[in-house]
Amino acid sequence: MTALAGMTVLDLTQVMAGPYCTMILADLGADVIKVENPETGDQTRRSWGYSGAGDDSRAFLALNRNKRSITLDLKSAEGLAAFHDLVRTTDVVVENWRPGVAARLGVDYERLAPLNPGLIYASISGFGQTGPYADRPGYDLIAQAMSGVMSITGEPGDRPIKSGIPVADLGSGLFCTVGILAAWASKQRTGQGQYVETSLFEAALALSVWESTEFWATGKPPQPLGSANRMSAPYQALATRDGYVTVGANNERLWRRLCRALEAEHLADDPRFARNVDRMEHRAELVAVLEERLAAADTATWVDRLLAAGVPAGPIQDYRQVLEDDPHVKARGMVEHVEHPVDGRVPVLASPLHLSGTPTTVRRPPPLLGQHTAEVLRPRTEVRDEPAVLSTRDGSALHLTLSHPARRNALTWEMYDQLQKACTEAQADPDLRVVVVRGAGRAFAAGTDIGQFTAFAGAEDGLDYERRVAAVLERLLAVPVPVLGVVDGPAVGGGLAIAACCDVLVASESAVFGAPIARTLGNCLPPAVVARLQRRLGPGRAMAMLLTAQNIDAREAAAGFVHSVVAPGELDAAADDLVRRLASGAPRTLAALKVIDRRIAAADRGIDGDDLLADCYGSADFAEGVAAFLAKRTPEWSGR
Numbered sequence: 001m002t003a004l005a006g007m008t009v010l011d012l013t014q015v016m017a018g019p020y021c022t023m024i025l026a027d028l029g030a031d032v033i034k035v036e037n038p039e040t041g042d043q044t045r046r047s048w049g050y051s052g053a054g055d056d057s058r059a060f061l062a063l064n065r066n067k068r069s070i071t072l073d074l075k076s077a078e079g080l081a082a083f084h085d086l087v088r089t090t091d092v093v094v095e096n097w098r099p100g101v102a103a104r105l106g107v108d109y110e111r112l113a114p115l116n117p118g119l120i121y122a123s124i125s126g127f128g129q130t131g132p133y134a135d136r137p138g139y140d141l142i143a144q145a146m147s148g149v150m151s152i153t154g155e156p157g158d159r160p161i162k163s164g165i166p167v168a169d170l171g172s173g174l175f176c177t178v179g180i181l182a183a184w185a186s187k188q189r190t191g192q193g194q195y196v197e198t199s200l201f202e203a204a205l206a207l208s209v210w211e212s213t214e215f216w217a218t219g220k221p222p223q224p225l226g227s228a229n230r231m232s233a234p235y236q237a238l239a240t241r242d243g244y245v246t247v248g249a250n251n252e253r254l255w256r257r258l259c260r261a262l263e264a265e266h267l268a269d270d271p272r273f274a275r276n277v278d279r280m281e282h283r284a285e286l287v288a289v290l291e292e293r294l295a296a297a298d299t300a301t302w303v304d305r306l307l308a309a310g311v312p313a314g315p316i317q318d319y320r321q322v323l324e325d326d327p328h329v330k331a332r333g334m335v336e337h338v339e340h341p342v343d344g345r346v347p348v349l350a351s352p353l354h355l356s357g358t359p360t361t362v363r364r365p366p367p368l369l370g371q372h373t374a375e376v377l378r379p380r381t382e383v384r385d386e387p388a389v390l391s392t393r394d395g396s397a398l399h400l401t402l403s404h405p406a407r408r409n410a411l412t413w414e415m416y417d418q419l420q421k422a423c424t425e426a427q428a429d430p431d432l433r434v435v436v437v438r439g440a441g442r443a444f445a446a447g448t449d450i451g452q453f454t455a456f457a458g459a460e461d462g463l464d465y466e467r468r469v470a471a472v473l474e475r476l477l478a479v480p481v482p483v484l485g486v487v488d489g490p491a492v493g494g495g496l497a498i499a500a501c502c503d504v505l506v507a508s509e510s511a512v513f514g515a516p517i518a519r520t521l522g523n524c525l526p527p528a529v530v531a532r533l534q535r536r537l538g539p540g541r542a543m544a545m546l547l548t549a550q551n552i553d554a555r556e557a558a559a560g561f562v563h564s565v566v567a568p569g570e571l572d573a574a575a576d577d578l579v580r581r582l583a584s585g586a587p588r589t590l591a592a593l594k595v596i597d598r599r600i601a602a603a604d605r606g607i608d609g610d611d612l613l614a615d616c617y618g619s620a621d622f623a624e625g626v627a628a629f630l631a632k633r634t635p636e637w638s639g640r
Contacts (some may be wrong), residue, residue, distance in 0.1 A: 001026045002028060002029020002359075002360070002361065003355060003358035003360075004028040004029040004030040005029045006091075006386060007029070007030040007031065007041075007091045007092065007184065008026070008030070008031045008033070008089070008090045008091050008092050008094070009022055009030050009031065009032040009033065009090070009092040009093075009094060009382075010028075010033055010035055010083070010086055010093045011032050011034045011035060011067065011094055012035050012093065012094060012095040012096075012102075012470045013042075013094055013095060013096040013098070014036075014042035014043055014095070014096070014306060015043060015044050016044070016128065016140070016166060016169040016170070016173070017096055017124045017168075017169045017170070017172045017200060018094055018095070018124050018173065018176075019042070019044070019063040019064055019173075019174040019177070020063055020169070020170055020173035020174075021094060021096055021124065021172075021173035021174070021177045022034075022067065022120070022181070023033065023063055023064065023065060023066065023067070023135070024173070024174070024177045024351070024624045025092070025177060025180065026065070026066035026067050026364075027065075027066055027351040027353070027360040027361070027362070028091050028351075028358075028360055029093070029358065029360075029361070030091075031068070032066065032067040032068070033067070033068050033069075033070060033086070033090075033372070033376055034067045034068065034069045034070070034211075034367065035063065035070055035072055035074075036069055036070070036071050036072075036081065036369060036370065037071065037074075037156070038071040038072070038073055041071070041369040041370075041437035042060060042064070044059050044060045044594045045057060045060045045369065047059070050436055052344030053290055054340075054343055054367075054368075056342075056366065056368070056501070057174075061340070061343070061346055061348070061365075061366045062348065062349070062364060063366075064366040064367065065338055065348050065362055065365060065366050066361075066364045066587055067364065067366070067367055068364070068367055068371070068372035068375070068376060069264075069367035069368065069369060069370055069371050069372055070372055070373040070376045070377065071369060071373055075104045075105065075137075077126035077307040079107070080106050080107070080205060082377060083107060084112070084115055084287045086255065086376070087112050087115050087119065088115050088116050089116075090116065090119070091118070091119070091184070092119075092121075092180055092181070093107070093112060093119060093122070093124055094120045094121075094122045094123075094124070095119075095121075095122075095124075096124040096125065096137070097108070097121070097511035098125060098126070098137060098138070099123075099128075099129045099135065099257050099334035100135075100182055101123055104324070108347060109121040109123075109529050111305075112387065113148035113193065113195075113232045116193070117191075117192060118191060118192060118193045118364070119189065119193040120180055120183045120184060120193045120194060121193070121196065121549075122179060122180050122183075122195075122196040122197070122504075123196070123198075124172050124173070124175050124176050124197075124198055124199065124200070124236060125193075125197075125199050126142070126143065126200050126201060127137065127143075127199050127200070127201045127202075127280065128201065128202060129197055129199075129523075130201040132197075133146075133201070134244075135187075135324070138199065138200050138201070138217060139200075140162075140166040140167070140168040140169040140200060141162055142200075143168035143169075143200035143201045143203075143204045144162045144163060144167065144168050144544055145160070145162070145200055146201060146203055146482050147160070147168070147205040147208065148205065148208055148211060149163060149167065149168070149205035149207075149208065150162050150163075151221065151222075151223075151224070152208075152211050152223065152224050152225070152230075154224045154226070154602075155226045156223060156224055156225065156226070157223060158197070160223070160619050161224075161256045163208060165208060166590060167203075167204055168200040168201070168203055168204040168436060168574060169200060169507070170371065171200075171203035171204060171206070171207055171276060172198050172199060172200045172202070172204075175198045175202075175203050176196065177197050177204070178217060179197075179198060180196055182196075183196055186188075187326070188512065190250070196348055196620070198507055199440060204617070208219075210222075210229075210230050210231050211230070212232075212506050213599070214230055214231075217307060217362065219322075219345055224422070225283075226237060227246070228283065229250065231250075231523060232250035232251070232276055232278040232279075233250075233276065233280045233286060234247055234249050234250075234258070234279065234286060234287070234290060235247070235248050235249065235250045235284050236287075237316060238287065238290055238291050238294055239244070239291045239295065239342050240294045240295065240298055240299045240302055241294075241295050241296065241297055241299075242298040242592075243297055243298070243315070243316065244299065244315075244316050244365075245298045245299050245302045245303055245306070245313055245316075246313060246314050247290075247296065247312070247313050248311075248312035248313070248469070249311055249312075250276075251276070252275070252276070254311055254312070255273075255276075255279070255640060256268045256269065257271050257310050257311050258306070258309070258311045260309060261305055261306050261308075261309035262290070262293045262294070262397065263293075264289075265291055266275070272285060272286070273286055275370055278609060280381065281493015282558070284384050289601060294319045294621035295565060297504075299315050299557060300315065303315055309474055311522065321436075323335060323448075324397060329330070329629050334347075334349060334350050334352070334397065335348075335350065335351055335361045336346055336348055337348065337367060338362055338364070338365035338366070339458060340365040340366065341365065341368060341371075341497070342368065346365065346366075348362065349575065350362060363406065364600075365439065368426065373503050374439060374572065375440075382426075387403065387404035387407070387411075387412045387414065387415050388403050388404075388414075388415065389402055389415050390402070390403050390440070391423060392569070393585075395430060395435065396433035396583050397432075397433065397434045397435070397436055397579050397583060398422070398424055398429070398432055398434070398435045398436070399418065399436045399438070400422055400435065400438075401434065401436045401438055401440050402415065402419075402437070402438070402439045402440065402445045402495075403439075404440075404449070404577050405440055405443075406543070407444060407446065407449055407636060408443040408445075408489070409439040409440060409441070409443045409445040409495070410438075410445065410446045410447055410448060410449040410450070410494075410495075411445055411447070411448050411449060411450065411494050411495075412448075412449045412585070413452060413468075416468060416472050418470060419472055419475075419476070419498075420472040420475045423435075423472075423475040423476050423478070424462035426443065426481070427475075427479060427480060428480050432584075433478055433481055433482075433484070433582070433583040434481055434482050434484060434582045434583045435481060435483045435585065436468075436483075436484045436485075436486060436575065436579060437476075437484070437485050437498065438485070438486035438487070438488075438575075439487075439488065439489065439491075439495075441489075441508070442488055443488070443489035443490050443495075444485075444486075444487040444488065444489060444490060444491035444498075444499065444511070445491060445492075445494060445495025446490045446492055446493070446494075446495060446496050446528050447492050447493025447494045447495055447496075447515075448465075448493060448494040450521070450626060450629050451630065452484055452629060453465075453626045454626060454630070456626075458615075458617070458618050459519065459614040459615070459617045459618030460615020462508050462523065462613060462618070462622070463541075463610060463612065463613055463617065464613055465617075466526050466613055467495070468512065469479065469494060469499055470526060470528065470602070473497060473498070473501050473528075473529070476498065476501045476502075477501050477598060478589045478598075479594075479629045480594060481587070481590060481591070481594075482503045482504060482582040482594070483501045483502045483503050483504075484502060484503070484504050484505075484506065484575065484579060484582060484589055485498070485502030485505040485506070486505075486506055486507075486571065486575045487499060487505060487506070487507040487508070487511040487513075487554075487562075488507070488508045488510060488511055488571055489508075489510055489511060489512070490512050491511060491512070491513050492512070492513065492514045492515060492516065492551060493515050493516075493517065494534075496513055497515075497529045497532075498514065499535055500532045500535075500536055503530070503559065504563045504578060504582070504595065505562045505563055506558075506562070506564050506565075506566065506575055506578055507554040507557065507558075507562045507564075507566075507571075507592065508565070508566060508567065508570075508571045508573065509553075509554055509555070509563050509565060509566070510554070510556065511554040511557070511562075511565075512552065512553055512554070513551060513552050513553075513557050513561070514545055514549075514550065514551030515543075515545070515546055515549075516549035516550070516551065517549070518546065519549035519551040519559075519626075520549070520623035520629055520635070521625035521626060521627060521629060522616060522619065522622045522624065523613075523616045523617055523622050523623035523625070523636065524609075524612055524613055524617075525546070525572075526545075526613060526618040527609040530542070530546070531601070532601065533545075533546075535559070535562050535601065536560055536561045537559070537560055538559070539561055539616070541556075541559070541619075544615060553562075563578070570634075582622045585624060619640060620638055620640045621635070621637050621638060621639065622639070624636060624638070
């Protein structure tokens with residue numbers, strides 16, 4: 001469970017401020033769909049010099065994890081209509097164009113709000129949507145300069161320096177995230193969406209807390225102080241024998257501790273340094289005196305000595321030291337890796353948010369341009385992070401999508417219940433002509449979610465589970481209209497059982513079928529499922545598959561089990577063609593054929609296998625199989 005599970009975000013942003021905002025939402029569990037121009041995509045994909053094996057820059061990879069990417073030409077009528085369709089069921093839209101661009105494209109708040117009254121629409125721009133600077137281009141450098149940040153950055157008397165971190169870009173992204181979450185909280189109470197707006201200029205100015213305070217207190221513009229703090233001293237980097245140490249003695253108690261640690265207790269009573277206001281007035285003299293003492297030892301020695309004395313202190317580290325060597329970074333898990341489809345294993349900064357109940361996760365690598373277009377724009381295969389059976393009606397066809405992408409659509413108890421409910425409702429629908437069952441993304445269903453088996457106390461729990469699944473399968477078989485299974489990727493275990501209950505199967509070349517429980521879990525399929533597999537695959541092939549715990553590919557399954565096998569890119573078209581053909585048949589004829597098939601198979605249900613199932617589920621081997629599966633190790637069978 002993630003904090004923002006169920007939130008869908010359409011991300012129209014690019015470069016830094018907007019992508020940083022939407023990445024935070026994605027880390028918190030939102031389904032962020034990056035909507036990009038088909039020709040170039042986010043300009044950051046190509047605009048920075050550091051690239052890996054593919055075309056996308058490292059800058060793009062740094063800001064776009066946990067997102068999906070689709071391509072739409074918003075200047076075309078077709079692309080705009082597709083975007084409007086997505087807006088009707090989305091929660092948040094974020095854009096960071098210059099003011100007026102969204103309106104010209106027909107995707108501004110005024111245009112979209114009537115389509116979805118609950119929509120939260122967020123805009124990030126250089127200077128805001130109103131005011132004399134509204135039409136100016138927005139860049140972090142310009143925002144830092146005009147907001148005053150550069151006037152106080154650097155050493156006194158030096159050339160103007162911008163902050164090394166793009167505080168206007170990242171600050172506006174953070175503020176926008178806060179605004180979206182506030183609007184989201186309000187929506188939970190009122191049901192109404194709203195418009196959220198911020199800018200780089202305002203973010204940089206809003207962060208100038210001490211600087212604005214000093215100006216209003218003195219009437220004089222603040223000046224640069226290097227690493228020093230304008231409200232206290234000493235609070236800055238100080239030279240040591242081999243480098244610098246940062247010291248935060250920003251109150252009287254810490255100041256006296258510092259004097260003792262430096263073996264310079266007399267400084268605490270020096271009238272130039274007695275109070276904070278005195279130390280700030282004589283800052284240059286204070287620094288000279290302190291650095292004279294600090295020159296006696298190296299940075300590491302002083303850090304240890306100051307920390308032991310209770311004085312906040314630390315070394316100045318470069319990013320190699322931080323990202324590769326620092327033990328605290330490792331302990332806090334601030335560097336993670338994602339498997340990118342082109343660049344391979346890519347390091348990314350983790351979220352700094354640690355939520356005890358709904359932790360942030362790095363679930364997806366940064367997407368390729370348009371990688372998820374077909375997946376997102378096909379409404380019946382909508383993907384959610386939370387496990388669910390998604391139901392979509394398309395004319396006379398009911399599309400049921402097994403959606404649990406984090407577990408390759410492995411079914412939870414709730415998903416089984418939802419599937420049974422959907423089948424029950426389908427039985428009572430006189431206008432229904434065909435049911436389509438498929439998995440979200442690149443999997444049909446990888447069995448049952450094994451984590452649930454850890455709650456089993458013995459054989460009876462296993463029998464209850466099998467009875468529960470059998471009831472679902474019986475309900476699926478009882479649907480009076482043809483059931484089409486569309487298989488891409490694994491259909492194993494419980495997924496295989498569901499596929500075997502479909503009247504017609506179409507599969508991609510990447511589909512695999514199997515029930516490798518003799519190798520993985522140590523439980524057993526019920527007799528009705530084994531019989532159904534034997535009827536569809538043939539007794540020899542079915543038993544060989546089960547006994548050897550080997551999956552079979554789509555081509556091998558085509559011998560009696562799968563109606564047709566197509567290339568992955570042709571699966572949707574093949575499924576749509578079969579839906580049309582099945583839906584056009586005479587309803588009573590199709591219903592009669594299904595009843596005949598069930599009567600032929602009626603003897604299968606008379607085979608009693610509860611004793612065999614109980615023996616497996618109550619065994620030590622089953623407990624070992626579940627533990628080994630979850631630990632990702634090979635089970636050690638005992639035969640008990």
